[in-house]
Amino acid sequence: GAVVSQHPSWVICKSGTSVKIECRSLDFQATTMFWYRQFPKQSLMLMATSNEGSKATYEQGVEKDKFLINHASLTLSTLTVTSAHPEDSSFYICSARWGGPRETQYFGPGTRLLVL
Amino acid sequence: DAKTTQPTSMDCAEGRAANLPCNHSTISGNEYVYWYRQIHSQGPQYIIHGLKNNETNEMASLIITEDRKSSTLILPHATLRDTAVYYCIVNFNKFYFGSGTKLNVKP
Numbered sequence A: 001g002a003v004v005s006q007h008p009s010w011v012i013c014k015s016g017t018s019v020k021i022e023c024r025s026l027d028f029q030a031t032t033m034f035w036y037r038q039f040p041k042q043s044l045m046l047m048a049t050s051n052e053g054s055k056a057t058y059e060q061g062v063e064k065d066k067f068l069i070n071h072a073s074l075t076l077s078t079l080t081v082t083s084a085h086p087e088d089s090s091f092y093i094c095s096a097r098w099g100g101p102r103e104t105q106y107f108g109p110g111t112r113l114l115v116l
Numbered sequence B: 001d002a003k004t005t006q007p008t009s010m011d012c013a014e015g016r017a018a019n020l021p022c023n024h025s026t027i028s029g030n031e032y033v034y035w036y037r038q039i040h041s042q043g044p045q046y047i048i049h050g051l052k053n054n055e056t057n058e059m060a061s062l063i064i065t066e067d068r069k070s071s072t073l074i075l076p077h078a079t080l081r082d083t084a085v086y087y088c089i090v091n092f093n094k095f096y097f098g099s100g101t102k103l104n105v106k107p
Helices: none
Strands: A004-007 A010-013 A019-025 A032-038 A045-051 A067-073 A076-081 A090-098 A104-107 A111-115 B009-013 B018-023 B032-038 B045-050 B061-064 B070-075 B084-091 B101-106
Touching: A004 A090, A010 A019, A019 A032, A019 A090, A019 A111, A032 A067, A032 A076, A045 A067, A076 A090, A104 B032, A104 B045, B009 B018, B018 B032, B018 B084, B018 B101, B032 B061, B045 B061, B045 B070, B070 B084
Parallel strands: A010 A111, B009 B101
Antiparallel strands: A004 A019, A019 A076, A032 A045, A032 A090, A067 A076, A090 A104, A090 A111, B018 B070, B032 B045, B032 B084, B061 B070, B084 B101
């Protein structure tokens, strides 16, 4: 299957600072990537859809000014958590849509964020 | 919102087949059924997907009922490493995850 990477795998930051998470499709081009958040013992929650060359679309209840998404190229999307607070501590996971004959999404390994 | 319902948990003996059901009674004609699994603290892993016909790959088989309102994921010979949360997702464009089924494979 296709490979998606995320960097960093974990990050600890102070409250009020900003944190950038990268998502890369390593062996395919992805015009569409997705960002999810997962709290302990809960399922994945879709945050936003990242489209190469255009603005991201956010799910209801997700603050676009707090979670900045940039889809800089066909293989890279970034999520910046601005002015992070302890309640933003979570597991952030990206996926990339592979548009081959049997289109599907491939997920990254996730980034664990802890805001102190 | 997720359009699927799955049992919260299931047990399976190692070496036996694991049959995981999923109900998706409101599925639309152009929506695929996808199955992923998530092992603790990792990103979801793709297993299989299908539209109408049954599908099989090296990991699993997917059986979709004729009316497409439900499906079953079959792991033919479960191992301890198959212990995970299994998600059934119905999708046209975006994935909305439900609660999934926690499969416990026991020795």
